[in-house]
Amino acid sequence: MLDRQTEVMPAQEDFSRDVERSPENNVCDDAGGALERHAREQAALFRLTDRLYRAQSLDASYDAALEAILETLGCRAASILRFDSEGVMRFVAWRGLSDGYRKAVDGHSPWTEGERDAEPIFVSDIARADMPEDLRAIISAEGIRALSFVPLTNAGRVSGKFMAYYDSPRDFDSHDVDLSLTVARQLGFCLERAQAESDREDALRIRAASEKRLAEELDAAKRLQEISAALIHEGDSTSLYEMILDAAVSVMNSDFASMQILHPERGQGGELRLIGHRGFSDEAARFWEWVRCDSSSTCAAAMQDISGRVICSDVRVCDYMQGTEDLEMYLKTGILAVQTTPLRSRSGRLLGMISTHWRQPHKPSPGDLHRLDVLARQAADLIEQRSAEQALRDRQERLRAVFNSPAIGVAVLKPDGSFIETNDAFSALCGYDASELRAINSLDLTHPDDRAAMAELLNEMLDGRRSDFVIEKRYVRKDGSVIWVQNSVSLTHDEAGHPAHLVKLIQDISGRKAAEKRQRLLIDEINHRVKNTLATVQSFASQSLRNAAGLAEGRAAFEARLIALSKSHDVLTREHWEGGNLCEVVKGAIAPYGADSPSRFTIEGEPLRLRPKAVLALSLAFHELATNAVKYGALSNEDGRVAIRWRAVPQTDRFELEWRESGGPDVKTPTRRGFGSRLVEQGLAHDLAGDVRLTFEDRGVVCSVSAPLHEVSDAT
Amino acid sequence: MNISAPDLAGRRVLLVEDESLIVMLFEDTLTEMGCEIAGVASRFDDAIRKASALNFDVAILDVNLNNLRTFPIAEIIKSRNIPFVFATGYGATSIPEGLSGVPVLQKPFTAPELERGLRAALAAKR
Numbered sequence: 001m002l003d004r005q006t007e008v009m010p011a012q013e014d015f016s017r018d019v020e021r022s023p024e025n026n027v028c029d030d031a032g033g034a035l036e037r038h039a040r041e042q043a044a045l046f047r048l049t050d051r052l053y054r055a056q057s058l059d060a061s062y063d064a065a066l067e068a069i070l071e072t073l074g075c076r077a078a079s080i081l082r083f084d085s086e087g088v089m090r091f092v093a094w095r096g097l098s099d100g101y102r103k104a105v106d107g108h109s110p111w112t113e114g115e116r117d118a119e120p121i122f123v124s125d126i127a128r129a130d131m132p133e134d135l136r137a138i139i140s141a142e143g144i145r146a147l148s149f150v151p152l153t154n155a156g157r158v159s160g161k162f163m164a165y166y167d168s169p170r171d172f173d174s175h176d177v178d179l180s181l182t183v184a185r186q187l188g189f190c191l192e193r194a195q196a197e198s199d200r201e202d203a204l205r206i207r208a209a210s211e212k213r214l215a216e217e218l219d220a221a222k223r224l225q226e227i228s229a230a231l232i233h234e235g236d237s238t239s240l241y242e243m244i245l246d247a248a249v250s251v252m253n254s255d256f257a258s259m260q261i262l263h264p265e266r267g268q269g270g271e272l273r274l275i276g277h278r279g280f281s282d283e284a285a286r287f288w289e290w291v292r293c294d295s296s297s298t299c300a301a302a303m304q305d306i307s308g309r310v311i312c313s314d315v316r317v318c319d320y321m322q323g324t325e326d327l328e329m330y331l332k333t334g335i336l337a338v339q340t341t342p343l344r345s346r347s348g349r350l351l352g353m354i355s356t357h358w359r360q361p362h363k364p365s366p367g368d369l370h371r372l373d374v375l376a377r378q379a380a381d382l383i384e385q386r387s388a389e390q391a392l393r394d395r396q397e398r399l400r401a402v403f404n405s406p407a408i409g410v411a412v413l414k415p416d417g418s419f420i421e422t423n424d425a426f427s428a429l430c431g432y433d434a435s436e437l438r439a440i441n442s443l444d445l446t447h448p449d450d451r452a453a454m455a456e457l458l459n460e461m462l463d464g465r466r467s468d469f470v471i472e473k474r475y476v477r478k479d480g481s482v483i484w485v486q487n488s489v490s491l492t493h494d495e496a497g498h499p500a501h502l503v504k505l506i507q508d509i510s511g512r513k514a515a516e517k518r519q520r521l522l523i524d525e526i527n528h529r530v531k532n533t534l535a536t537v538q539s540f541a542s543q544s545l546r547n548a549a550g551l552a553e554g555r556a557a558f559e560a561r562l563i564a565l566s567k568s569h570d571v572l573t574r575e576h577w578e579g580g581n582l583c584e585v586v587k588g589a590i591a592p593y594g595a596d597s598p599s600r601f602t603i604e605g606e607p608l609r610l611r612p613k614a615v616l617a618l619s620l621a622f623h624e625l626a627t628n629a630v631k632y633g634a635l636s637n638e639d640g641r642v643a644i645r646w647r648a649v650p651q652t653d654r655f656e657l658e659w660r661e662s663g664g665p666d667v668k669t670p671t672r673r674g675f676g677s678r679l680v681e682q683g684l685a686h687d688l689a690g691d692v693r694l695t696f697e698d699r700g701v702v703c704s705v706s707a708p709l710h711e712v713s714d715a716t
Numbered sequence: 717m718n719i720s721a722p723d724l725a726g727r728r729v730l731l732v733e734d735e736s737l738i739v740m741l742f743e744d745t746l747t748e749m750g751c752e753i754a755g756v757a758s759r760f761d762d763a764i765r766k767a768s769a770l771n772f773d774v775a776i777l778d779v780n781l782n783n784l785r786t787f788p789i790a791e792i793i794k795s796r797n798i799p800f801v802f803a804t805g806y807g808a809t810s811i812p813e814g815l816s817g818v819p820v821l822q823k824p825f826t827a828p829e830l831e832r833g834l835r836a837a838l839a840a841k842r
Contacts, residue, residue, distance in 0.1 A: 524806050528780060531805025532735050535824040539741035546744070613782075617736065683736035686758050 044071040045182060052190040061194065062093030065162065065187040070095065072179045075164035077144070080187070082152075082160035083113040089161070096165070101142040105135075110149055115158045118151035120180055125169035146170040150180045152188045154195065162187065213367070220371045223247040227378050237386050241276040244354070244379045249278050251371045252364055254356035256280060256335060259343075260291065261352040261383055269293045272353060279357075284333045287325075302340040302353055309341040309369070314361035330357075337362040341372055343380035351383045409506035415462055415491070415499040417441040429485065429508050431478030442504075447474035447482060461491050462499055472509065484513040533569075537562060543675040557675075560627060561620070564589070568619030572612050579714065580615035582608040586644055589622030593635050600635075605646035605657070609715040617687035618657075624676035625659050625703055634664035634700045642700075648709055655690070655712040661700025688712055724834055725750035730766060730775040732789060733803065734758045734782050738823070742776065745827050749834075760784050767792045774834055775800035776821075779810065790815055799837035 044067075051064035062080050069078040077096030081089050089109035091102050111118045123129045124146050126139050139147070146166040151158045162184065227243050241259055248257040256279035260272035272291040280288070302310045312318040315336055321327040330338065337358040343351045354376055356364075364372075403410050409426030413419050419437040427433050430445055446454050450473035460466040468490035474482050488505040540561045548554030567588055571580040586603055594600050610618065626635065626642075634640025646657035677694055680703060685692040690707025729751050733739050739756055746753060754772035757763035760781055767775070767789050775793050777786050779802050793800050794815070802811065802820045811820065817840070819833045 524810075528805035531823040532738065535741065535805070536735060536737040538824040539737040542741055542744060613734075620737075678740065679737070683740065686736035686739060686756070687734070689759055 041072050041179065044068050045186075048183065048186055052186055055190065055194075058191075058194055059093065061187070061190045065183060065190075066093055066095050068183050068186075069162060069164055072183065073148075073164045073176060074166075075148075076167045077165040078163065079165075080152075080160065080162045081109070082191075083109075083158075087113045092160070098142060101138065104138045108135075109161065111151060111158045111161070113158060116156055118153065118158045120151065120177060120184075121149040122172040122176070123147050123149075124171060127169075143167050146172075148172060148176070148180060150184045152184055152191060154188065154192050159188075159191065217367075217371070220247075220251045223250060224371070224374050224378065227375070237382075238276070240382055241379075244375060244382070245276050245278050247375055248354055248356050248372065251375060252339070252356040252368050254362075255359045256333075256357035258288070258355045258357075259352065259379065260355075261387075262350055266290075267292050270350075275352075281333055284329055287329050302342050309339060311339040311364065313337050313363045333357075334359050336360055339364055339369075339372075341369075341376050343376055343383060345380060345384045351380050351387075354379055409485075409504075409508075411437075411442070411502075411504045411506065413442055413502040413504065415502060417443050417458070417502070420501070426506055429477075429483070429506060430475050436478075445475050447476055450474055457489070458502075461489070467491070472513075483508055483510045485509060533565070536565065540565070543678075547675055561623065564620060564623035565616075568616050571615055571619065577612055579612055580610050582610050582618070582646065585610065585615055585618055586622060589619055590626055590642070590644075593626055593630060600641055602641065602643035602645070604644070606648065608646070608648050608655075609713055611712065611714050613687055614712045617684050621680045621684045621692075621703075622659075624679050625701065628676050628701065629661055629664070632665070634661035637663070637665060640664035640700065648713065650709060653709045655688075655705070655707050655709045657705040659701070659703040661702070664700040666698065724831065724838075726752065727773040727834070727838075728752045728754035728771065729834075730754050730770055730772040730793075730800075731756045732763045732767070732775065732781060732786060733778045734780075735778075738778075742830075745830060748827070749831060751834075758782070760786075760789075763789050764792065768796075772798065774798065774837055776803055776830075776834075777801070779804040779806060785810075787812055787815060790818070797841070799841040801833040801837050 048064055048068035051067075052061055055061040055064060065080060066078050069075065077094070079094035079097055079102075080092050082092045084090050088107050090106055094102065110121055126136060126145050126147070129136075142165075144165045145168045148164045150162050150164070152160040152162060164180070224247065227240070227247060230240055230243060245257045245259055248254070248259075256277070258277040258280065259275055261275050262270050262272055264270040270293060272293075274285060274289050274291075277285055302308075312321070315321055315327055315330045315338060318327075321330075330336070335357040337360065338355060340353050340355040342353055345351050354372075356372075403423050405423075406425050406428075409429045410423045411419060411426050412421040418441050422434050422437050427437070430437075432440070432445075443451055443455065454471060454473060457466065457469050457471060461469065468488070470486065470488045472484060472486050475485050476482055486507045486509045490503050491499055492501045492503060494500040541558055544558035544561060545551075545554040548557060568585070571585055571588060574580075582605065583603065590601055629635040629640070629642060634642050640661065640663040643660045643662070644658070645660075646655070648655050681692050681694050684705065685707075688705065688707035689711045690705065692706075693704045695702045695704075727750075729746055731739060731742055731753065733742065733756070736758075739758070743753055743756075755766045755770050757766045758781070763781060763786065775798065777790055777793070777800050779786055781789075790800065790802075791814075800818065802815075802818055803823060803825075804810075804820060805823045811818070819836045821829060821833045825833075
């Protein structure tokens with residue numbers, strides 16, 4: 001304040017000069033008028049100072065200055081101009097100027113911005129000044145005859161000007177100059193101060209804005225860090241996805257968010273499945289549950305666009321969405337802007353998408369997108385990790401299903417043979433439960449006779465001389481019984497290549513072994529029977545040829561016996577060589593001789609099951625008896641009859657059978673025993689371990705058989 | 717004819733065989749060779765008795781007697797130091813270790829084969 005008063009002081013000195021300049025005036029009047037004028041000027045300047053000091057705005061400052069200019073400089077109009085941000089001098093405040101004039105001279109400036117040591121310019125008479133004619137014309141048209149340019153400076157450099165306009169030519173004097181400079185100085189200081197204020201406010205605002213951004217970044221970073229931490233501790237997938245969605249909404253300042261996982265096997269090129277969202281209506285969630293890559297949503301666009309994310313700041317003007325159902329759904333849900341960012345595995349494979357949506361058109365900032373990329377990396381890692389875990393679980397499930405299969409025993413052992421893990425089928429096989437097995441060694445389970453072979457094979461495998469093997473051996477079960485098993489044994493190795501585990505598949509082959517044994521026995525049996533049969537045939541041949549009268553008779557007898565033998569085999573074969581029915585055997589033997597006619601044959605006796613041996617022996621015996629009867633006995637004439645009767649008495653273990661011929665021609669006891677007789681008497685008796693007697697009674701042969709019942713039959 | 721080969725004439729033979737027709741064949745063949753039938757057994761118990769008590773020079777033993785193996789009977793005859801041959805319809809595999817030197821006749825066999833077998837058994841004993 002004191003400085004400004006000091007500034008005013010020189011004007012008082014000028015006052016005396018003024019008085020000298022105007023001689024027409026009465027000295028006293030001039031002095032009074034000058035005093036009055038001086039007082040007025042001082043007051044105006046004082047008012048200017050005060051108003052500038054109090055000014056709350058630049059406009060108030062300009063206004064105060066214009067008033068002071070008009071009051072003190074005696075002009076008709078005044079204006080204040082400042083250099084704008086491009087360095088062009090422009091009107092910022094004026095009084096008494098037309099719009100037309102201002103527009104015409106806007107930008108015109110005698111000085112450049114920042115020019116030093118600028119001096120005021122006074123144009124006393126427009127008519128006589130040196131200036132372009134078109135400019136003179138404009139100024140004249142406005143009624144201006146004289147004007148002054150007064151620079152406004154900021155630290156000595158021109159920052160603007162003020163102008164005073166006079167409607168008649170004017171002789172500018174030093175008083176005008178001083179006043180102009182005073183006003184300019186005051187206004188200049190005020191503007192400098194205002195500028196400083198403004199700069200300070202800008203600085204504060206910038207700082208506040210960056211603090212705000214910093215706080216946002218910090219918050220986003222914290223969220224991302226929380227998510228990372230949560231991922232490390234295996235959380236439930238769903239809640240982790242929820243965390244990511246919340247973070248996306250926060251980072252992007254969006255109203256909605258969604259996350260999708262790619263199912264590459266579905267559709268053509270894969271389909272995206274919605275795994276979580278924020279803010280979608282049920283209808284929207286259903287609509288976007290599965291997104292095909294040919295649909296018109298941003299996710300589909302992002303799927304096709306390998307370069308990266310898709311941003312649609314206003315869905316209403318997005319070309320690929322025009323007229324589609326997706327657009328309808330966006331609008332229906334209240335979404336006007338959307339971005340979709342692909343989630344890729346570390347190797348670049350597309351895993352899914354993360355999207356955010358806004359209710360208003362919106363263009364995400366680079367900062368937001370950068371933070372979203374950090375989030376997307378974590379989301380992708382999460383998805384990849386979860387799907388790998390799921391794949392692992394699926395594989396383990398399948399392995400477990402195989403392991404638990406009841407069809408085959410599975411055991412995992414340490415290389416030394418101790419059990420680590422066994423399945424139920426194995427326990428069922430060996431009779432020990434899983435915990436009992438873990439306390440024993442597999443060699444303990446092996447039958448002592450098979451241990452050496454097993455141990456040797458194991459050693460070869462552990463030494464690397466053998467990769468795996470299959471062995472048939474016996475186990476001694478918990479209850480002491482022995483079973484045959486087939487073991488398929490293989491060895492796994494650790495990363496260092498050392499033996500890690502023995503893996504065994506065990507199958508119970510007892511059934512097979514028993515069948516093999518039965519088969520061997522059966523084959524031996526068959527061999528035995530065949531050989532015996534051949535020996536029997538050899539015997540037949542010998543007997544038949546030896547006793548025959550001629551070769552033809554011998555051949556005939558041999559053939560007949562052979563056929564009888566074959567027929568007895570038929571009986572046995574029908575019953576799987578387990579026996580035969582006596583009645584059937586009898587009927588079979590006499591069939592060639594009219595067994596159908598009951599007048600010829602009488603067959604009496606309870607049903608009796610014969611041992612195979614008895615079937616054969618009796619068949620052959622009946623054949624001989626019948627053959628004989630046909631040749632010489634009851635079957636050689638019309639009236640002859642044969643009665644076959646038998647009896648089985650279990651209590652006395654007795655079997656008795658009688659072949660009685662009657663009505664035949666006279667029978668003479670043969671002089672020599674033929675083979676037939678020998679076979680019947682000796683052979684049958686031998687085979688049945690009993691007694692057989694052939695007697696030749698008047699009317700026919702009688703054959704009596706008496707043998708232990710147990711030799712004849714097994715039906716007890 | 718080998719002079720040192722033992723003579724079969726008059727030799728008494730024990731037959732252990734359950735198939736009667738084969739017994740008849742043996743009987744006829746042995747009789748033609750000049751042998752005597754000392755006895756015939758078709759059942760295990762009877763065979764044991766005869767093998768232990770009967771007097772005979774050589775035996776023909778069917779390995780299978782009514783589904784029973786006759787090796788115990790063989791041991792009895794062996795313990796009496798009497799030579800014998802096995803007759804079998806089975807393969808030669810089933811003869812136990814201790815009796816492995818005994819001649820085995822595979823049914824059906826010819827008369828010369830039977831003769832050779834008996835001679836071999838008698839020669840071994842000497």
